[in-house]
Amino acid sequence: MKILRDHAILGAVAVFLIAFPFLIALLDGQSIGAMLAGQSGNSKFYQGLLIEIFILAIFAISYDLLFGITGLLSFGHAMFFSVGAYTAGIALKSLKLPLPETLVLVVFAGVAQALLFSIVLPRVKGITFALVTLGFASVFHIVIMSHELNDWAGGDVGLQNIPKPALLDPANQRLTFYFVALALMLLVYLFYRRFVDSPTGRVCSAIRENEHRAQMLGFNTFYFKLAALIVSGITAALGGALHALYQPIVSPTSASLGYTVNALLIILIGGVGTLSGALVGAAAFRLLQFYLDKLFGESSSFILGVVYVALVLFLPYGIIGTWRAKKLEWRAAWQARWRAWSAARPRGK
């Protein structure tokens, strides 16, 4: 019953997002034909904004798996994303690989980073792990900007002129790109749902709750954290690859602490450890950024900060977390009212 309802909401959201480009075109008075042909207009513009949201959501959900589910606090998560983006960009541009091979390479890059992070897992915990991962990401950030790699990575400007596969060119095949990004996000989400309900994922939650107890029950917690890191690493790297395909430039700031903090903010807004919170949070985060920018220009980042603080204060469990808690309360209140009403009703004939 609960599963049905969960999927009903997901289904409704998916249907809405599929219909969305068409709805905007209709509202805008643009003909569907023109919209499908990729002519510019509101529909194309909002498709772009949503693509950015989908990519952010993929990045954030991979962070939620590490932090929200497994309890691993990483300050270097942006590196997972950035390495995916640079790998895809360099493979397409310098190595001239076709897209499928590029994606295989990206997946390998994701696994390799997870293995790198896992080296320190047995030795450091909590905030120390966060700082070590920040160290890894900072090294990557510096290396990728270095002069020596200029020809490959484009120095501190970033990687430009990545050849886009004809079928996925965001300039004139934006609708296709939109559906690909949407499909990838939904697939990742469904896979993550399954993962957290798998025996492996349940142990990851147990590790977040009390790693020592998990060990004493007989779980070699290292392997479970490694599994979470690998799944998260692959996902974030794929998100990065999508970013490289979509954006005109892959900037080295994508490996910065600020980028990791974005993922953290998104899941705080959406609800830590809820998975769907990453999707809702990514939308809230990007839309807030966009509209506040539009309304306030320069001072928008200050207002954005205030809004984040307010959100965390008033929705301490994030949008999804608070909603889940309230839902139970509301249901209880409803049931109480129902009972009171049926008790007050005269019994018998």
Next chain:
Amino acid sequence: MDNNVILESERLRKEFGALVAVNDVSIKIRRNTIHSIIGPNGAGKTTFFNLLTNNVEPTAGRVIYKGRDITRLPLHRIAHLGIGRSFQITNIFPNLTVLENVRLACQSLGKHNFRLFNHYQHFRGDEERAGQVLRQVGLTERALTPARTLPHGDQRKLELGMILAPDPEMLLLDEPTAGMAAEVVPEMIDLIRQIHQTSHKTVLLVEHNMGLVMSISDCITVMHQGAVLAEGTPSEIAANKTVQSAYLGGLGWRVVDSGQ
């Protein structure tokens, strides 16, 4: 090797700086017995337990389980040997449901820990076993509540259930009644006795409740300032002059422990 001995410590020692918390303790725990360790606060009982299960690394000495040296075995291997350990401070998964706490304990020794694409409920055996255990410890009604919302006494029972779930041969219980309300202590005692009698498990028990210790134990070891002061059957210990003088001489026994 004495086949009757399941767990043995050989001159086990732990120093914290200048403090010798466990001072060359050698004891033998015989199969299918309830063996209790008693002693005043700070005697080193918990530290001794921690040495046995490698939660604390010993300064010197060895731990032998069924003839095998397990002194520096990684924590997660302990359960696989058939040893279940409860802690003086309740050690559970607070935000998971009571059922999930026990189900995870059932899952731990199974072969499907790395099945990423199956729903955990696909593995029926774990949940059925967890249901049995919850019945055994009397928590069936609370199965779907988060563990942290249980009253303290029920949390103690839950932890006991978690270590019983994989059906270990040996239980190490560190003050299972600690902090329990006086009126529920007998339930816990009955539970331990019943577990011992029905499934012939070896139990090593640290307990302050003298009434419980005297009635339940086959053998008692008295610790004092990190060392073994005396060892024997309950009646021998009750008659032992050193223990009596230690007891009466005000070494700080918590005599009959109820609320604390």
